[in-house]
Amino acid sequence: MASAPLLPALVQERTALEPIATVSVLLALRPVVSQLRQAIEDLASHEAERLDSLLQRTGSAIVFSGHPSAARQMANRLRQAGLTTSTNLLAHPVSV
Numbered sequence: 001m002a003s004a005p006l007l008p009a010l011v012q013e014r015t016a017l018e019p020i021a022t023v024s025v026l027l028a029l030r031p032v033v034s035q036l037r038q039a040i041e042d043l044a045s046h047e048a049e050r051l052d053s054l055l056q057r058t059g060s061a062i063v064f065s066g067h068p069s070a071a072r073q074m075a076n077r078l079r080q081a082g083l084t085t086s087t088n089l090l091a092h093p094v095s096v
Contacts, residue, residue: 019067019068019089019090020065020066020067020068020089020090021065021066021067021068021070021071021072021087021088021089021090022062022064022065022071022087022088022090023062023063023064023065023071023074023075023078023085023086023087024060024061024062024063024085024086024087024088025051025055025060025061025063025078025083025084025085026059026060026084026085026086027059027060027084028052028055028056028083028084031052031056032052032055032083033045033048033049033052035078035081035082035083036048036051036052036063036078036081036083038081039074039077039078039080039081039083040063040064040074040077040078051063060086063078068087068089071087072087075087
């Protein structure tokens, strides 16, 4: 007679790749608080000032992270406001 296993069976999780994109504003040589608020709906002034401060100190600031199609729309709005952008596509593992 075979004995029952001492450990329960292992459950394997599958992972899928959900596309994620980030949009950064680059190389602003002057304050861009008003352009950020123009391009990003509902952006509070203190948050725009924080992003602008980061941009002035480091030369870039990530202002969006999400689905690639939404990232393209955000990048377009930022460019229409006169800002230089960079969009990066990432792959984010998600449990299925």
